[in-house]
Structure formats: C-alpha cells, structure tokens
Amino acid sequence: MTFSEEVDVCIVGGGVAGAILAFQLAHQGIDVLVLEAGPRHDPAKRYEYMRQSLYGIDPWASKNPGREEYPPEARRWTHVKAVGGSGLHWGANVDRLHESDFELRTRYGIGSDWPIRYRELEPYYTRAEKLIGVAGEDGYPWTPWRSERYPMPPFPFSYSDGILKPAFDRLGIPLHHSPVARNSVPYDGRSSCMSFAMCQTCPIFAKWTPDLTVAKAEKTGKVVVKSDTRVTRINCNKSGSAVESVTAASIVNGKPLYRNYHARLFILGAHVFESTRLLLLSTSASAPDGLGNQSGCVGKYFTPHLSVTVTAELKEKTYLERIGFATSQSHFFYESSRQEGGNAFVLYLRNNGIETPFDTVRQEIEEQIMWGDELKTRVQNRFGFRAGIQALIEQLPYKENQISLDKGVADSLGLPVPKTAYSFNQKRESQTINKTTATMRKLFETLGAKHIRSKVGVVVSHHMGACRMGEDPKVSVVDRDLKVHGLHNLYVAGSSVFPNFGAIGPTLTIAALAVRLADHVSGALGHTTRTH
Amino acid sequence: LADCGYVMGAKRLVSRRTFLRALVGCSLIVVLATGLGYRYRRPLLRRYLKLTLDESSDAGTLSADEFQVFRAVFEVIVPKPAPSAENLLDFINLRTSSAKGYYREYEDAAALLNSRARKRFSSTYASLDERSRESILREVLDGQLSFAQENQELSSTKKMRLTFQLLFSRPEMRFQAFVFLDLLEFYWLSGTGWAVVGYSSYPGIPKDPRAYTVAPDQKPVVAS
Numbered sequence: 183m184t185f186s187e188e189v190d191v192c193i194v195g196g197g198v199a200g201a202i203l204a205f206q207l208a209h210q211g212i213d214v215l216v217l218e219a220g221p222r223h224d225p226a227k228r229y230e231y232m233r234q235s236l237y238g239i240d241p242w243a244s245k246n247p248g249r250e251e252y253p254p255e256a257r258r259w260t261h262v263k264a265v266g267g268s269g270l271h272w273g274a275n276v277d278r279l280h281e282s283d284f285e286l287r288t289r290y291g292i293g294s295d296w297p298i299r300y301r302e303l304e305p306y307y308t309r310a311e312k313l314i315g316v317a318g319e320d321g322y323p324w325t326p327w328r329s330e331r332y333p334m335p336p337f338p339f340s341y342s343d344g345i346l347k348p349a350f351d352r353l354g355i356p357l358h359h360s361p362v363a364r365n366s367v368p369y370d371g372r373s374s375c376m377s378f379a380m381c382q383t384c385p386i387f388a389k390w391t392p393d394l395t396v397a398k399a400e401k402t403g404k405v406v407v408k409s410d411t412r413v414t415r416i417n418c419n420k421s422g423s424a425v426e427s428v429t430a431a432s433i434v435n436g437k438p439l440y441r442n443y444h445a446r447l448f449i450l451g452a453h454v455f456e457s458t459r460l461l462l463l464s465t466s467a468s469a470p471d472g473l474g475n476q477s478g479c480v481g482k483y484f485t486p487h488l489s490v491t492v493t494a495e496l497k498e499k500t501y502l503e504r505i506g507f508a509t510s511q512s513h514f515f516y517e518s519s520r521q522e523g524g525n526a527f528v529l530y531l532r533n534n535g536i537e538t539p540f541d542t543v544r545q546e547i548e549e550q551i552m553w554g555d556e557l558k559t560r561v562q563n564r565f566g567f568r569a570g571i572q573a574l575i576e577q578l579p580y581k582e583n584q585i586s587l588d589k590g591v592a593d594s595l596g597l598p599v600p601k602t603a604y605s606f607n608q609k610r611e612s613q614t615i616n617k618t619t620a621t622m623r624k625l626f627e628t629l630g631a632k633h634i635r636s637k638v639g640v641v642v643s644h645h646m647g648a649c650r651m652g653e654d655p656k657v658s659v660v661d662r663d664l665k666v667h668g669l670h671n672l673y674v675a676g677s678s679v680f681p682n683f684g685a686i687g688p689t690l691t692i693a694a695l696a697v698r699l700a701d702h703v704s705g706a707l708g709h710t711t712r713t714h
Numbered sequence: 715l716a717d718c719g720y721v722m723g724a725k726r727l728v729s730r731r732t733f734l735r736a737l738v739g740c741s742l743i744v745v746l747a748t749g750l751g752y753r754y755r756r757p758l759l760r761r762y763l764k765l766t767l768d769e770s771s772d773a774g775t776l777s778a779d780e781f782q783v784f785r786a787v788f789e790v791i792v793p794k795p796a797p798s799a800e801n802l803l804d805f806i807n808l809r810t811s812s813a814k815g816y817y818r819e820y821e822d823a824a825a826l827l828n829s830r831a832r833k834r835f836s837s838t839y840a841s842l843d844e845r846s847r848e849s850i851l852r853e854v855l856d857g858q859l860s861f862a863q864e865n866q867e868l869s870s871t872k873k874m875r876l877t878f879q880l881l882f883s884r885p886e887m888r889f890q891a892f893v894f895l896d897l898l899e900f901y902w903l904s905g906t907g908w909a910v911v912g913y914s915s916y917p918g919i920p921k922d923p924r925a926y927t928v929a930p931d932q933k934p935v936v937a938s
Contacts, residue, residue, distance in 0.1 A: 237900070244813075341928055375923055377923050418844040498927070501929055542911075
C-alpha cells in the first residue's frame with residue numbers, strides 16, 4: 183500500500199498493542215497507518231546489541247528520541263520508543279490475569295472491577311498466545327482456567343530450581359512452570375531458544391518481539407509504518423465528538439516538519455506515558471482539560487508492580503546465569519494473601535540476574551581494594567553459591583498516583599514533558615512486602631542458607647493505569663470497548679486502560695485486549711470476518 | 715563611619731552613595747543566592763555528595779596514547795593471561811562512544827594517572843614497569859570508598875570518611891567508580907572471566923538448550 187491522504191485506521195505507537203492491531207486489521211483488508219515516535223532498529227544488529235547489553239547498555243532505551251529531555255524522575259520509568267516499543271526489551275513472562283483480578287471490588291471490596299470478565303477475555307488470551315507463541319504447562323489449579331493448551335511445551339525446570347524445590351515442598355508451596363513468550367521448540371518460522379541468556383536482545387528471535395509482527399503486517403501491503411514521527415496533538419471536529427486528524431512532527435534536517443494525518447478511526451497505543459500525555463495535550467474549547475478528561479481521570483491511577491527479591495548463599499553451587507529467564511514460579515499465595523488483608527503476589531525462582539563473577543568482584547572490592555591473582559582466588563572461593571527468589575507484587579489503583587504534565591519543562595518541540603506523583607507505602611502494599619519477604623527468607627532458612635539479603639523495589643518497566651477502562655464516564659477514560667468516552671472514533675490500547683493490575687506482567691493482557699479491539703474495530707468499520 | 719562613608723584613618727575611600735549601592739548589591743546577591751540555594755539545595759547536594767556520570771558530556775573515542783594508559787592498568791588488575799589488547803580497545807571504544815558520560819571519565823582518568831606518573835617517575839603511566847604502575851594504582855585507590863556510597867548500613871566513621879573523600883579526593887574516587895570498575899567488569903564478564911569460575915559457557919554465547927537443567931559436569935537428558 184502506498185500512503186494515501188486518509189486511511190481507515192491510524193495507530194499511534196508501534197509497540198505490542200500497535201503491532202498486533204496493525205497485523206490483525208491488515209488481515210481484514212483494512213488500511214492502517216502506524217505513526218511511531220522512535221526509530222526502526224535493524225534486526226541484523228541484534229548481535230551487536232547483545233554485546234552492548236552484556237556491558238549494561240540498554241541498546242533500545244538508550245536510543246529513545248528525546249529521552250534526555252525528561253526530568254530524571256520521569257526518566258526512571260523505563261520504556262522503549264521504537265518500532266517494537268517496550269516489547270523489544272521485555273522479559274517475556276506471559277501469565278494471564280486471574281479471574282479475581284477482573285472482579286476485585288466484588289470479591290474483596292478493594293480496587294475496582296473491570297467492565298469485562300475473564301471469561302470474556304479468555305478466547306483473546308488464547309489467540310494472543312498463538313500469535314506471539316507461548317511455551318507453558320496446562321492444568322495447574324492455582325492459575326486461571328484455559329480453553330486450549332499452550333502452543334508450545336514448557337521449558338524444563340532449571341538446575342537451581344531443583345536445589346530450591348525441597349524448601350518449597352517442606353513449606354507446602356507448590357511450584358509450576360513459568361509460561362514464557364519464547365520458543366521451546368521452533369515456532370512460527372523462528373528458532374527455538376539456544377540459551378544465550380541475554381534475552382533482552384535475543385539475537386535469534388526465539389523470544390517474540392513486536393517488530394517481528396510489524397514486519398509481517400507490512401508484508402500484507404495494507405500497513406504503512408512511519409518511524410521517527412512524533413504525534414503532538416489529536417485534532418477533533420468542531421463539536422468535539424470525533425477525531426479528524428493527528429498532528430505529527432518528523433525531524434528533517436534538524437527541524438520539525440509538521441503534518442496532519444487523517445483517518446476514519448484512531449487508536450492510541452503509545453505506551454502509558456505518551457498516550458496519557460497526548461490526551462492531556464489535546465485541549466480545545468470542547469475539551470479544556472484534554473481529551474476524554476471530563477472526569478479528570480486521565481493520568482490518574484498510574485500504577486507499576488512492586489517487587490521483593492531475596493538472595494542468599496547456599497551450601498552448594500547453584501550454577502545460575504545459564505538461561506535468561508525464570509523457569510519456575512508459584513501462584514499459590516495469589517488469593518490467600520488478599521484474604522489476609524494484603525495483595526496478590528507471585529513467586530519466581532530466579533535463574534539470572536543474581537550473581538555474575540563481576541557481582542562477586544564488587545562484593546570483594548567493596549570490602550577491600552584488590553586485583554590480579556589475589557582477587558581471582560577470592561572470587562573462585564566465593565562465586566556460585568547464591569540463589570534468588572523474586573516476588574512480583576500487586577499494587578492497588580490509587581488516584582494520588584498519577585501522571586500529569588510538567589508545565590515548567592518543555593521538550594525539543596516545546597511541549598510539556600510528563601511527570602509522576604507516586605508512592606507505594608499504603609497499608610496493604612506494606613503488609614504484602616513484609617509477608618513476601620518473610621516467606622522467602624523462611625524458604626532460604628529452611629535450606630540452611632547464609633547471608634540472606636532482601637531488596638524491595640518498584641518494577642519501573644511495568645506501567646499501568648492512567649486511562650482506565652470503565653462503564654461509568656465519571657470515573658474512567660475509556661469504555662469496555664476501549665473507546666474514549668465522548669468520542670466516537672478514538673480508542674486507547676495498552677496497559678493504560680487496566681482498571682487494576684494483579685501480580686502479573688501486563689504484556690499478554692495488552693496483547694489479548696489488542697486482539698479483541700481489532701475485532702471490535704473491524705466490526706465498527708463494517709468488516710465482519712474474524713481476524714487471526 | 716561618622717559621615718556614612720567608609721574611612722581608613724582620615725582618608726575617605728568610598729562615597730556614601732557608592733557604599734550604599736555596594737551594600738544593596740551585596741544584599742541582593744545574598745538574598746538571591748539563599749533563594750536559589752534553598753530551591754536547588756537537594757539537587758546540588760546530591761550532585762556533589764554523590765558520584766554520577768555527566769550524561770550531558772560528549773561521547774568520543776580515546777587517543778592511542780590514552781588507550782595505552784588503560785592497557786597498562788588492565789595488565790596490572792586482571793589475572794594472567796589477560797585478554798588481548800584488541801578486545802580491550804573494542805570494549806573501551808564501545809563504552810566511550812555509546813554510554814553517556816564515560817568518555818570524559820576515561821579522559822580524566824588518563825590525565826590523573828599520567829600526572830601521578832610524571833610526579834613520581836618523570837614518565838608517562840604507560841611506559842612504567844608493572845611494579846611502578848601498581849604502586850601508583852595503590853596510591854590512587856587504597857582506602858577510597860566510592861563503592862560504599864550506596865551502602866545504607868555504613869558506620870558513622872565510614873560515612874564521615876566518604877564525605878571527606880567526596881570533597882577532597884574526587885578525581886581518585888571517580889577513577890575508582892567509573893574506570894577501574896569498568897575495566898574489571900569487562901574482564902569478569904568476558905569468556906576469560908567466566909572460565910575463571912569454571913563456566914565453559916556464559917551469557918552471550920549459544921549453548922545446548924537443556925544444559926541449564928543440570929550441573930556443568932553432567933549431561934542433560936534429551937527431551938523425548
């Protein structure tokens with residue numbers, strides 16, 4: 183397809199949601215234009231990127247356009263602006279939200295309910311899993327029911343899983359396989375995992391990344407992707423009931439070249455920060471506080487996940503860092519923790535990111551500066567005994583946690599940058615952090631481990647909320663079909679629409695919602711055949 | 715000050731008007747400085763009492779002479795045999811050209827080591843014998859606490875020492891935190907570093923897909 187003046191659908195953002203939407207819609211014969219603020223990374227550079235990643239350079243996020251324009255506080259929330267978006271460097275853990283996550287208020291009197299239920303999203307989860315390729319094991323009673331088997335068999339448990347398992351058995355905590363968007367067998371024309379243990383930049387595409395789906399979508403001839411094109415404003419008609427175009431800037435010879443792009447229907451899939459920012463920036467007489475913001479809810483309820491990692495020195499060697507992801511997890515506490523007044527959490531047994539020889543070097547030289555053979559002997563004696571367990575913890579939606587515009591700081595195009603107000607010291611969150619820490623410490627104590635250390639953190643790559651979904655326009659931004667309240671042709675895709683978040687990485691749910699939205703959009707545009 | 719002009723002996727040095735102007739000017743500067751200090755005290759303190767990379771500084775590639783300084787450091791700090799100088803050059807080029815702030819740190823570190831070498835041995839650092847290079851490294855690094863700055867459980871004596879060093883040994887601390895550590899990272903994350911701890915395969919190279927399920931000296935079970 184050559185780019186024409188007006189397309190059927192214009193998608194802002196070429197990440198997980200944008201890629202899947204473009205692919206699905208293209209197969210319906212719908213013309214799609216994707217506007218992506220970031221660059222297009224060359225897949226042939228994956229080996230070079232892996233080398234950079236090995237030495238702590240994020241080859242994706244470090245090339246985000248305008249990254250340095252954000253204040254440090256906003257910069258700490260990591261995301262990738264590029265064709266493929268944050269799905270380029272994602273961890274590829276793909277659990278489904280639990281049924282209870284959709285009915286949190288009804289079941290526990292906390293958070294909010296989704297306007298849809300798990301049974302309604304389940305077929306889309308299944309389709310999303312087939313699309314991206316998921317390896318997992320069926321039949322665990324602590325995870326949500328499934329209508330079909332996983333597309334690929336699970337990855338076997340690791341050597342260190344086997345060392346930690348007796349402690350879990352002794353405390354009655356069941357372990358099960360982690361579902362991951364990595365090929366355990368060749369799938370969809372891509373190789374199976376070869377254990378490079380550098381998953382962030384998997385050089386053989388055994389891990390699914392959205393740029394692969396974008397490339398497939400472009401091959402249909404129905405999709406045009408314009409990279410390095412930053413949408414700066416959404417323009418509505420006079421009555422404010424519909425979007426007519428978006429204004430975007432491309433940088434030509436160092437100067438912004440603005441252009442309006444017209445479409446019948448628009449979808450914002452520009453990540454939580456930029457989707458929110460665009461709605462807030464698009465003020466007009468009919469929307470003085472920004473689009474979809476009649477309720478004042480745009481930007482509110484911004485939420486990440488919380489995390490506690492406990493590491494310890496065991497009596498035997500654990501041989502970590504030979505694979506780049508967790509192969510074991512436990513959803514055992516998901517509901518019981520809520521019943522006890524806390525939040526849901528999932529435990530992951532870490533296979534990586536716990537101890538490299540360089541980590542051991544750091545520990546040694548923090549105590550005393552040394553080098554050469556002296557350091558070598560120390561490292562050889564100390565390395566290889568550490569193990570780690572991580573808890574991914576649910577945070578509830580709080581209105582005070584929010585993204586807004588920083589009117590005092592402008593980017594290179596003169597637009598206010600986003601800023602956040604965020605804390606996680608609420609009662610339920612604190613209680614859960616304490617409980618998870620105690621549980622993991624106990625697991626290590628059961629094994630007679632020494633030097634047990636815990637670290638509490640915020641998962642700065644999991645951003646959710648800020649454009650929440652709901653039936654009531656007074657307390658939400660989009661409806662159950664992800665359409666912005668009050669506008670008949672503007673939709674929001676991505677984790678910004680989640681009303682609450684569970685203790686589950688957001689990407690698979692983003693993908694499932696994108697597949698569902700593609701069905702809805704094709705219906706709205708008069709196409710009735712089901713997409714892939 | 716009887717006639718409202720500053721006097722020394724009998725001679726008037728400034729007129730009353732100039733004195734008042736200077737007084738008002740100084741007062742304004744003090745008020746402004748206090749206001750700015752209050753507004754930005756945290757970022758300023760944080761910047762000064764913490765070692766951070768200057769991400770706004772230029773990226774670039776070191777000169778051949780500068781690189782020789784780090785080849786000379788590297789030979790001292792890693793176990794023998796050290797990886798080839800080509801790999802080291804490749805790594806340093808990657809760092810100084812891709813990671814913001816590192817180019818400046820490497821340049822400053824080369825200048826620091828050369829200046830110490832000139833002072834003690836009237837020579838450049840790279841042309842010293844290994845023993846002399848080591849003694850300069852000891853002089854620069856011994857007792858430095860830059861690694862301790864993230865440690866929340868530091869004793870009050872160490873905290874005081876750390877603050878003192880941040881104020882008076884900044885170049886040495888920066889060398890330790892950003893260059894010395896970086897060179898160790900290069901070695902200990904390379905195949906040679908992993909081999910030292912008994913790993914024949916390591917992150918960044920492909921492996922038998924089931925090797926991670928067993929200890930390195932065992933054979934993985936082939937999936938049926």
